Amino acid sequence: MRIRSNRLLFFVVSVFFCLSLIALSVTGVLAPLQGLLAAPLQVVQSAINSVLQRGSTLAEDLLEIQTLQQRNRDLERQLAAFQAELVDLREIAQDYDRLAALVNYTRSRTDEEYVVADVIARDISGFRRVIYLNRGARDGLTSGMPVITERGLVGRIIGVSATASQVLLVLDTTSAVSARLQASRAEGSVQGQLTDTLLMTFIDLNATVQEGDTVITSGMGGNFPAGIIIGQVTSVARSEFELFQEAEVRSLNNFERLEQVLVITNFQPVDLSAFE
Amino acid sequence: MDGLSGYLSIPVLTLAVILQSTLVPEVRISGGMPDLVFLAVLAWGLLAGFQVGMVWAIVGGVLQDLVSSVPLGTTSLALVMVVAAASLILGQVNPRNLLYASLAALVGTPALHLIVLLVLLATGQNYPLIDTLLHVTLPSAIYNLIVMVPVYRITGAFYATARPRRVSRFE
Numbered sequence: 222m223r224i225r226s227n228r229l230l231f232f233v234v235s236v237f238f239c240l241s242l243i244a245l246s247v248t249g250v251l252a253p254l255q256g257l258l259a260a261p262l263q264v265v266q267s268a269i270n271s272v273l274q275r276g277s278t279l280a281e282d283l284l285e286i287q288t289l290q291q292r293n294r295d296l297e298r299q300l301a302a303f304q305a306e307l308v309d310l311r312e313i314a315q316d317y318d319r320l321a322a323l324v325n326y327t328r329s330r331t332d333e334e335y336v337v338a339d340v341i342a343r344d345i346s347g348f349r350r351v352i353y354l355n356r357g358a359r360d361g362l363t364s365g366m367p368v369i370t371e372r373g374l375v376g377r378i379i380g381v382s383a384t385a386s387q388v389l390l391v392l393d394t395t396s397a398v399s400a401r402l403q404a405s406r407a408e409g410s411v412q413g414q415l416t417d418t419l420l421m422t423f424i425d426l427n428a429t430v431q432e433g434d435t436v437i438t439s440g441m442g443g444n445f446p447a448g449i450i451i452g453q454v455t456s457v458a459r460s461e462f463e464l465f466q467e468a469e470v471r472s473l474n475n476f477e478r479l480e481q482v483l484v485i486t487n488f489q490p491v492d493l494s495a496f497e
Numbered sequence: 498m499d500g501l502s503g504y505l506s507i508p509v510l511t512l513a514v515i516l517q518s519t520l521v522p523e524v525r526i527s528g529g530m531p532d533l534v535f536l537a538v539l540a541w542g543l544l545a546g547f548q549v550g551m552v553w554a555i556v557g558g559v560l561q562d563l564v565s566s567v568p569l570g571t572t573s574l575a576l577v578m579v580v581a582a583a584s585l586i587l588g589q590v591n592p593r594n595l596l597y598a599s600l601a602a603l604v605g606t607p608a609l610h611l612i613v614l615l616v617l618l619a620t621g622q623n624y625p626l627i628d629t630l631l632h633v634t635l636p637s638a639i640y641n642l643i644v645m646v647p648v649y650r651i652t653g654a655f656y657a658t659a660r661p662r663r664v665s666r667f668e
Contacts, residue, residue, distance in 0.1 A: 228547050228585075235551045235577045239558070242570025246562075247620050251569055259563040262514065266564065269519040 319481050326371035327483065333446070334487040336360050338368075340479045341385065350393035350413060352376075352479065357384045365444070365490035368482050372473040373450035374398065374438060375482050377490075386484075391451065392417055392476055399441035400451055400470075405429045408439050411451050411470060419452055419470040426466055430457045436470050443491025505659055506541070510557040513537045518564050528629075529636025531644040534561045535576060535609055536602055540645070540652035542580040543587060543598055550580045567613065568620055575612035579605040595649055602645040606638035 245251045320337070327335050338354035356362055358381050368375040368388045376396065380387035389396055392413040400411040400421055407428030409421045421436055434454040440447030452472040459466040513533040521530050538557040542550020558573025565572070583601040591597060607630065614624055 231548050231551055232577070232581050235555055235581075236574065238555060239570045239574035239577055242559070242573065243568045243616060243620070246569035246571075255563060255569055262511070262560070262564050265515050266518050269515060273519060273523070 316481070322371040323481060323483055326369075333485050335483040336362065336486050338362075338386070338482055338484055340482065350376075350390040350396075350417075350476070351379075352388045352390060352476075354378075354386045354388060354482065354484070355384070356484065357382045357386050359383050361486050362386050362484055363489075367445050367449065367485045367488055369449055369485065370474055370479070370482055373452060374445065374472070375474060375476075375479065377444065378484065388482075390476055391419060391472065398445060398451060399439045400436050401439035401447075402428065402430060402454070402468075403435040403437050404431070405434070408441065409465070409468075411436060417476070419472060421454070421468045421470050422465060424466045424468060426459070426464070428466070430454060430459075430466060430468050432456060434468075436468075443493060446485065446488050506553045506556040507560075509541075509655070510534060510537060510553065510560050513557070514560045514564060517561065526640070527636045528633035529638075529640055531640040532606065532609070532637060533644075533648065534558075534572075535579075535605070536641060536645050536648040537652060538576050538580055539583060539601060539605060540598060540649045541656065542584050543601070544593060544653060544656045547581065547584045547588070550584050551577055554580045567617060571613055571616045574616060575609045578612055579609050582608070593653075595646065598649045599642050599645040602641040603638050606641050607634050610634040610637070 242251070246255070323335075323337060327333070336356055338356040338360075340352050341355045342353040344351035352375075354362075354368075362378060362381050364378050364381055366378045368377060374391055376388045376390040376393070378386045379389045390413070391398055391411065394413045394415060396413045398411045399408070401408050402421075402424070405428050407424050407430065409424040411419050411421045414420050419436075424430060432454055436451045436454060438445040438447055438449040438451060450473065452470040454468045455471045456469045457466065458468070517533045521533060524530060534557045538550065538553045541553050545553075554576035555573045558571070558576045559569060561572045562569045583605055587594075587597050587601060610630065610633065614626060614629060617624060
């Protein structure tokens with residue numbers, strides 16, 4: 222009974238105390254005390270909020286990092302795709318340039334018919350200078366047809382399958398092309414060298430040969446049409462004790478980077494074996 | 498009532514108020530959030546008894562009102578009434594039962610909010626009663642039901658170390 226009355230008293234006092242606090246607070250009497258008591262709490266609140274804010278910012282930054290990493294991966298993928306596309310476009314542009322040059326060349330020689338062919342392989346033996354084209358008998362190619370670019374003579378076809386053909390380059394040591402110096406009209410024979418250069422031999426001792434002279438096919442022998450550029454003279458070797466003089470010739474073609482060539486299809490090599 | 502328990506209320510409830518005003522709003526769902534001060538006062542009141550519960554209710558309410566915009570004493574009054582009711586009702590059965598404590602938190606939350614709203618209404622601050630009970634009180638009550646479990650455990654462990662022990666006269 223006493224405990225109950227104590228509790229009731231305690232409760233009533235507590236409620237009265239609270240109501241008094243409310244009344245004093247509402248009237249503003251407690252405002253200075255409230256401010257004083259609240260100040261340390263607010264300092265702690267502020268400090269914790271600051272830490273929380275930093276934590277929140279850190280968490281956002283971490284999330285942002287993940288987003289950025291994902292975005293970076295996406296961009297890298299896109300970049301790779303664009304790079305591949307760029308490579309394709311550059312290839313197309315280079316193909317266009319080469320084909321445009323070939324077309325210009327063919328327009329300047331309207332008497333000849335051509336088939337454009339891509340170089341698909343090179344001889345890997347190291348001592349033969351042979352390339353393979355993606356055109357063959359189905360495209361009307363036959364052995365002996367000259368192969369050229371807009372920069373000059375490349376070689377001649379020595380073997381044909383249905384869909385491909387084999388070209389012996391002028392650089393090959395077994396290749397010999399009847400040639401003429403364009404300026405002096407002196408004739409000779411251009412042969413391939415193991416050093417990937419050309420050597421014009423059998424030039425008359427009396428002929429004037431100068432560095433920079435253009436060497437063209439002479440048409441003699443019937444293996445090539447006349448007037449195709451072979452190269453330019455880079456040096457001349459003349460000796461009083463020799464019957465002929467020689468000249469080193471540099472082709473304007475870069476045989477290591479040949480990609481497209483023209484095959485002259487309306488030229489048939491002349492067969493002179495009947496007169497031997 | 499032992500004096501130590503009353504003094505303990507100040508640091509414990511200060512910590513609860515600080516957590517309530519800083520961390521707890523981060524887990525707000527709808528308008529509701531757990532009321533750590535209420536839960537701590539209720540748990541300690543159920544464990545330590547009626548009179549200690551009253552002291553904790555007044556101290557907790559005052560501390561909470563210091564960092565809120567309600568008139569000083571409002572939360573104290575609400576806590577005093579809810580903790581007194583819980584202590585008296587559960588005192589008839591088993592005040593140290595976790596299930597009862599959680600149910601007291603669930604039922605006590607609307608009572609607490611209602612008293613605060615009535616005081617605010619009485620002091621000229623009119624809040625939409627139904628909306629507030631629906632959007633703030635209901636989620637808070639569910640929150641308090643759940644959070645009461647760890648709070649009661651922690652408070653119980655703390656109370657076990659802080660309460661006065663019987664000392665044998667032969668020691």
